[in-house]
Amino acid sequence: MTPAVPGGTSADASGPVERLTGLVGALRDHGFGIGTGETVDAGHALEAVGFTDRERVREALAATLLHGERQRPVFDRVFDLYFPLGGGGRTALDGTAADLAELRERLADALAADDGAALAVLAAEAVGGFGGYGSGPETDGWSSYQTLSRLRPETLLARVRAAERSEEPEFADRLLDDEIRRRIEAFRERVRTEARRRVAERQGRDRVARRAVAGTADGVDFLLAGRAQLDELRRTVRPLARKLATRLAARRRRAARGEIDLRRTLRRSLSTGGVPVRPVLRRRRPGRPELVLLCDVSGSVAGFAQFTMLLVQALHDQFSRVRVFAFVNRVDEVTGLIARGAADPAGLGDRILAEAELTGWHGQSDYGTALGEFADRYAEAVGPRTVLFVLGDARTNRADPNLAALKRVADRARRVHWLNPEQPSLWGTGDSEAPAYAEIVDMRPCRNSRQLGALIGRLLPV
Amino acid sequence: MTTGFFSSVDDVAERLATTGYLASRAVATTVFLADRLGKPLLVEGPAGVGKTELAKAVAEVTGARLVRLQCYEGVDESRALYEWNHAKQLLRITSGRGESWDETRTDIFSEEFLLARPLLTAIRSEEPTVLLIDETDKADVEVEGLLLEVLSDFQVTVPELGTIAAARRPFVVLTSNASRELSEALRRRCLFLHIGFPEEELERRIVTRKVPGLDAALATSVVRVVGALRAMDLRKVPSVSETIDWARTLLALGADRLDEGVVRDSLGVLLKHQDDIVKAAAKLDLEAV
Numbered sequence: 050m051t052p053a054v055p056g057g058t059s060a061d062a063s064g065p066v067e068r069l070t071g072l073v074g075a076l077r078d079h080g081f082g083i084g085t086g087e088t089v090d091a092g093h094a095l096e097a098v099g100f101t102d103r104e105r106v107r108e109a110l111a112a113t114l115l116h117g118e119r120q121r122p123v124f125d126r127v128f129d130l131y132f133p134l135g136g137g138g139r140t141a142l143d144g145t146a147a148d149l150a151e152l153r154e155r156l157a158d159a160l161a162a163d164d165g166a167a168l169a170v171l172a173a174e175a176v177g178g179f180g181g182y183g184s185g186p187e188t189d190g191w192s193s194y195q196t197l198s199r200l201r202p203e204t205l206l207a208r209v210r211a212a213e214r215s216e217e218p219e220f221a222d223r224l225l226d227d228e229i230r231r232r233i234e235a236f237r238e239r240v241r242t243e244a245r246r247r248v249a250e251r252q253g254r255d256r257v258a259r260r261a262v263a264g265t266a267d268g269v270d271f272l273l274a275g276r277a278q279l280d281e282l283r284r285t286v287r288p289l290a291r292k293l294a295t296r297l298a299a300r301r302r303r304a305a306r307g308e309i310d311l312r313r314t315l316r317r318s319l320s321t322g323g324v325p326v327r328p329v330l331r332r333r334r335p336g337r338p339e340l341v342l343l344c345d346v347s348g349s350v351a352g353f354a355q356f357t358m359l360l361v362q363a364l365h366d367q368f369s370r371v372r373v374f375a376f377v378n379r380v381d382e383v384t385g386l387i388a389r390g391a392a393d394p395a396g397l398g399d400r401i402l403a404e405a406e407l408t409g410w411h412g413q414s415d416y417g418t419a420l421g422e423f424a425d426r427y428a429e430a431v432g433p434r435t436v437l438f439v440l441g442d443a444r445t446n447r448a449d450p451n452l453a454a455l456k457r458v459a460d461r462a463r464r465v466h467w468l469n470p471e472q473p474s475l476w477g478t479g480d481s482e483a484p485a486y487a488e489i490v491d492m493r494p495c496r497n498s499r500q501l502g503a504l505i506g507r508l509l510p511v
Numbered sequence: 512m513t514t515g516f517f518s519s520v521d522d523v524a525e526r527l528a529t530t531g532y533l534a535s536r537a538v539a540t541t542v543f544l545a546d547r548l549g550k551p552l553l554v555e556g557p558a559g560v561g562k563t564e565l566a567k568a569v570a571e572v573t574g575a576r577l578v579r580l581q582c583y584e585g586v587d588e589s590r591a592l593y594e595w596n597h598a599k600q601l602l603r604i605t606s607g608r609g610e611s612w613d614e615t616r617t618d619i620f621s622e623e624f625l626l627a628r629p630l631l632t633a634i635r636s637e638e639p640t641v642l643l644i645d646e647t648d649k650a651d652v653e654v655e656g657l658l659l660e661v662l663s664d665f666q667v668t669v670p671e672l673g674t675i676a677a678a679r680r681p682f683v684v685l686t687s688n689a690s691r692e693l694s695e696a697l698r699r700r701c702l703f704l705h706i707g708f709p710e711e712e713l714e715r716r717i718v719t720r721k722v723p724g725l726d727a728a729l730a731t732s733v734v735r736v737v738g739a740l741r742a743m744d745l746r747k748v749p750s751v752s753e754t755i756d757w758a759r760t761l762l763a764l765g766a767d768r769l770d771e772g773v774v775r776d777s778l779g780v781l782l783k784h785q786d787d788i789v790k791a792a793a794k795l796d797l798e799a800v
Binding site: 082084086087090093094097098102104105108109111112113115116117118121163220221223224227228231292295296299 | 520536537540541543544545547548550555556651689691692695698699702703704705707711731732735736738739742768769770771774795796
């Protein structure tokens with residue numbers, strides 16, 4: 050690993066203290082709660098490990114500044130900006146076709162050898178040679194997209210495989226393709242980091258650190274999440290569900306305390322001559338609520354609904370009964386689909402749309418018709434023990450909101466909560482009927498998985 | 512402030528290796544810092560990656576005494592810190608030698624009747640100590656409050672005896688599986704270390720180390736298959752301890768190389784859910800399980 054001395058050779062030389070405080074500031078902007086005490090600890094830590102090994106510096110700062118693993122990806126990206134890898138490309142490339150071929154050759158070798166140090170150098174060279182855009186030798190910007198679209202590392206798969214495949218095909222070799230794909234993806238990430246670093250040198254680190262580093266997965270807005278982010282969100286479901294389950298169990302335990310069981314206390318007092326020395330507390334049967342979800346799965350909010358369904362599915366031990374209904378403009382029960390979807394959460398949304406009767410004559414969501422149909426056809430699903438969660442943005446595409454239907458359902462249920470993935474300032478704008486619905490049932494904004502976890506934990510009855 | 516066990520990061524890595532604990536760079540660096548800054552170390556990560564082992568290994572290489580507090584639901588102050596030996600106190604009172612109550616009272620609340628539990632033991636220990644607070648997330652929130660007090664000042668107040676400060680700062684390791692979020696306040700007191708699954712190269716070395724007699728090529732294949740399983744979307748991906756178990760199984764089966772049959776028959780060692788096994792078998796192209 051090339052030693053990188055902070056405050057070393059690069060143009061924006063600044064001392065380790067400035068770098069550290071800059072880093073802390075950038076992390077705070079990303080919502081990390083870092084106190085002054087921790088910054089001081091980080092300083093001590095840097096002193097203790099020295100600056101000779103960049104990865105040690107990274108680990109030392111992570112140990113002192115982070116409070117959880119979820120923060121790590123953001124931390125790593127910010128760290129790469131403030132403590133960049135020294136050096137950069139060894140050879141100056143002009144971006145010619147010959148250079149490109151030669152670089153691809155070396156990249157294939159490095160991927161075959163899975164040589165981390167060589168890949169880091171190659172990433173730097175690639176961005177330097179092929180990622181610049183703008184005018185003149187001192188280009189205006191650096192683009193990882195441009196670098197990657199010219200370098201096309203994914204097309205190296207066959208070449209790397211040929212280089213690595215042993216003569217005697219072994220069982221583990223069938224894993225090779227996936228391994229190489231993972232290495233290539235790691236290389237692409239290195240290129241992105243390098244491009245960000247170069248842009249940071251030009252524009253000032255602080256600005257880039259604030260803008261160009263994506264936040265943690267649980268803070269991603271449901272309505273804006275891309276495909277990859279949704280996958281990442283999905284991975285946060287399982288731990289989230291377990292956490293919620295323990296929290297619910299603890300709450301039940303606490304709620305069960307406190308009431309004295311008179312009969313058993315007196316019975317026990319016989320051994321102490323009628324003096325009730327040890328009161329006996331009443332044991333309560335755990336009352337498990339029934340849960341019904343009514344989800345809008347139309348295109349605009351599908352990610353949110355899917356995510357919530359997965360969470361509830363993961364929580365299903367906590368409830369005596371969970372039923373899930375999906376709608377676009379017609380309602381259908383999808384409980385069975387969700388149960389079967391356990392093995393393949395990724396395709397869940399598509400399957401629901403394909404297998405359930407959710408749309409009538411058009412594909413736009415229609416809350417009024419859907420609510421009406423739900424109230425008529427599935428009235429038995431909602432009873433005095435039911436907690437109903439409605440998920441959706443309450444955008445009815447100008448159709449009749451059918452408030453009466455929601456009112457009917459709300460009267461039957463023990464409680465109704467409406468989770469809306471839009472921010473409250475947008476409620477009531479355009480075709481949103483959110484304020485009208487919010488007068489009948491309790492409506493809350495729920496924009497990311499962190500909020501969702503907190504909300505569900507709070508809203509569910511003991 | 513320091514516990515003074517290690518002289519440098521490399522020192523940590525080398526000495527831990529002598530016990531068979533192969534530390535990644537992150538682990539070595541953080542252990543060194545915990546030692547140097549005298550702060551408790553909060554270790555998180557999936558089950559079976561060696562969180563508890565780390566504390567044991569540190570105790571072993573430094574010749575320190577290992578004091579372990581195993582947390583569970585309902586662990587309380589008297590289990591974690593200290594309690595009075597009531598039976599012995601009663602005996603003392605009934606065998607009273609005719610002295611006044613005041614004398615008896617001061618007597619029965621003395622050192623002799625105090626039962627030190629792990630936290631107090633670690634704080635009072637004169638010799639070098641490693642305090643392992645295992646599965647902190649299993650304990651109730653009130654215990655966290657207690658830990659906050661103990662871990663920030665390394666002192667404990669017993670009303671009848673006064674404040675007992677640490678004679679020597681213990682090296683503290685807290686482990687957590689994240690089944691409950693620990694409080695921000697506790698996290699702030701600690702250095703944070705996440706032990707994830709090791710890189711391929713490190714895991715290969717760990718396996719060869721723990722399962723001597725395993726063919727080197729086979730060890731490589733084992734680690735590659737485990738790596739592939741971890742990349743799948745399974746309910747419970749195999750951890751390092753499962754990798755080692757699998758390597759031992761293969762050794763016991765006398766397998767000298769991996770093929771479909773061997774993998775299919777022993778997949779249960781790695782995966783603990785039937786639907787995971789089915790899924791993995793399908794992805795790895797094994798015939799029907």
